[in-house]
Amino acid sequence: MARDAGSETHSHPEMGNDKAFSPLVHKVRKATARFRDVNVAIAEGYAAGPCVSGPNRGAMGVHLINTNLLTKDVDAETPEALIYEPSPDGRMRLVGVEIITLAADWVNEVPVLDGHLLHYVGAPNRYGIPAFYEIHVWAWRNNPDGTFADWNPRVSCAGQPL
DSSP, X not given: XXXXXXXXXXXXXXXXXXXXXXXXXXXXXXXXXXXXXXXXHHHTTOEEEEEEEOSSSOEEEEEEEOGGGOSSOXXXXXXXXXXXXXXXXXXXXXXXXXXXXXXXXXXXXXXXXXXXXXXXXOSSOXXXXXXXXXXXXXXXXXXXXOTTOSOBXXXXXXXXXX
């Protein structure tokens, strides 16, 4: 059940005690609390794609991407993609974000966000976009594989309508 946006800094039932979070997770949660309502994300220019399932286990979820944010800026407060898990009843639950920047903007350097190196994804890729750097931040759903891992075994695409 969604909590009110004003309580995003308190513990979340699935995330445990916030005091164990990295500062980056705190920034993402503060910046994205309003997007727990998917309609707010859509109103602010995010558009949905299909649900992305994992190669072995888990998924990334449904990415809502705001292409206007695809710049060289790497900022936790303006994530290029919001990640949702679809429910069979049609609800979309915010589970994390993906920070994305095009590789062409980073010649001879790798982008870093709060001490975390972004991962390189070459082209061609499954998304049909030029090479890019990215990092996932599972700010709203615990990931036993790591807060910044690409795939989350606790996320599923099973609720996505056919």
